[in-house]
Amino acid sequence: MSKPGKLIQELNRMVNEQFATPEFHHFLTLPLNRDRARFFVTQSAHYIKNRRDSWGYVQGAAPLDVKAIIWKHEEDELVNDPRCNSDHYTLTVKTGESLGLKREEIDGSEPFPAGRAAFYAWLHLAKDRPWLEAFAASAILERRNNGKIVRGGSLSDRIGKKWVAELGFKWDEMPDMKIHRDADEAHSDLMEMIFNRHVKSASDEDAALRGARESLEIDRAFRGALADAMEKIS
Incomplete structure (x- = not known):
């Protein structure tokens, strides 16, 4: 198996674990x-x-061909995703509106303390690590949300099913989770394309694994702290 093939296999193992x-x-x-x-x-x-x-920091440091791929990915997220005719932040707002939240409340909210720490940690990986390592750190979160790779369903799919079962929601009432069941399958495929082009040596492979591993550790800390904070809400 080629180096990129072995690398992808290891990354798939990591997101399942x-x-x-x-x-x-x-x-x-x-x-x-x-x-x-x-x-x-x-x-x-x-x-x-x-x-x-x-992703903006990753794009800034990446080679030109990688910049173009990230640009298309971010166009879906920031401007308009043709699968839903909306940017993805607006979909999160619409999910909040299904719960009675107003956009101003969401826009004006603050990250909870552990969340803010996780966000700074992810920014550090994106801004201060070599581009391949930084790319892997961001791309692994898309791959973790790919239901074709993760056995038992992606994170968005699992959260959405909980909302259906425990809150009585319909999928159309949580459009952000609905779109990410599909969008992140396509987005995570970008990782394979870029690794096939740019992973040429053992040091390249080590860099990608290091970025992905550290990002998943931050992800664990964020989700665990989020659960702790939610548990305190009666």
């Missing part, structure tokens, strides 16, 4: 109520903003 961690287990088994869901939506809005900031 993410769902077996204590932090993800706590987050995905915590019972929901509408107030906990509102908190989740406001923090998801900050997560989305952090993804846009992080």
Whole structure:
């Protein structure tokens, strides 16, 4: 198997193991109520903003062909995704509106403390690491949300099913989760294309694995802290 092939195989193993961690287990088994869901939506809005900031830094340092691929990815996120005729932040706002939140409340909210720390950590990986490592750190979060790779369903799919079962929601009432079930499958395929072009040596492979591993560790910390904060909301 080629170096990129072995690398992709290892990354797929890592994203599947993410769902077996204590932090993800706590987050995905915590019972929901509408107030906990509102908190989740406001923090998801900050997560989305952090993804846009992080991808911007990755794009700035990447080679020209990679910049073009990231540009298309970010056009879906920031401007208009033809699958839903909306940018993705607006979809999160619409999900919040299904819970009675107003856009001004979401826009004016603050990250909770552990969330802010996680967002700064992701920005560090995106801004201060070599481009391939930084790219892997952001792309692994898309791959973690790819239901074709993750056994048992992507993160968005699992969260959406909890909302259906525990809050009585329909998928159309949570459009951000609905679109990310599909969008992140396409977006995570970008990782394979770029690794096939740019992973040429053992050091390249090590850089990609390091970025992905550290990003998933931050992801664990973020989801675990999010569950702890939600659990305190009665």
